[in-house]
Amino acid sequence: MTNGQLPKLVTVRDILRVTHPERSSVSKIAFRPAIISLDTPIYDAAMKLVHNRVRILPVIENESGVGVVLQTKILDKMADREELKDFLSEDSMVKNPITVDRDFSVRVIRSIMLRRGISHTPIVDQNGRLKGMITAKDLVWHFIKPRDIVTALGERKGEKLRIFEMSIRGLVDTHPLHVTPRTSIIDVVSEMVALKKSYCLVVEERRPVGIITPRDVIKLLTKFRPKAQIPLCIFGFKDDIKICGVLAVLGMISELFALFFMFAPIILVAIYLTVCSYFEYRRYIR
Secondary structure, X not given: OOOOOOOOXXXXXXXXXXXXXXXXXXXXXXXXXXXXXXXXOHHHHXXXXXXXXXXXXXXXXXXXXXXXXEHXXXXXXXXXXXXXXXXXXXXXXXXXXXXXXXXOEHHHHHHHHHHHOOOEEEEEOOOOOEEEEEEHHXXXXXXXXXXXXXXXXXXXXXXXXXXXXXXXXXXXXXXXXXXXXXXXXXXXXXXXXXXXXXXXXEXXXXXXXXXXXXXXXXXXXXXXXXXXXXXXXXXOOOOHHHHHHXXXXXXXXXXXXXXXXHHHHHHHHHHHHHHHHHHHHHXXXX
């Protein structure tokens, strides 16, 4: 944060959109992210990460940047939570991930990722069996360079190919992290943290049936957010228990009245139509 201006971010997907990095500057793709303060609850920070599809949030205090909250740090803390032990990988996975062949070009994979808004693409053979994984990070780190052409690995020495026309074969992670649909989500998180992976594939009969990213795991926090409740107790009186009971009843009554007034117009119209129908019926049978 400089001169009172909010910090900006650049994501891997933003860089992936750049066709000519040697002609582009960071200022053209950077954006102002959501910010949080030191008092922001972890749940709210996590949800901002999810909704804004980012992996980092700046922490601002007194108009100054004091740090960041990382998606990986939240994931690391979730690995120790017993509350997640009843969740399985199939509960959090995105089903039927888009798959590609390892002979596809960088251009095709890049286009798929940008068009579908994804950063991970499983590689499969002709029978749909898992053979590897390619990520947006792989493409960026290996191909987004300040030049238009590179010597392709495996081609004749000195032969040049345009970056985006090269095959992804040399970039594929041939040992992708994968689990079964019945694997505990705690084990999934532990493996992702230990291996520093940004994904975990869910495989059944050697075929990818789902994918889990840190964002999908963090979404589980919605299961544990405490529900807002109306304060029901006033302390400092002898009959605290009785007062709490009375307030509880009053709270329920107020909610019922609120519901009544919300639906009162509909109820009145229904009563009116019913009465009109009744008199029309009586007139008809006479």
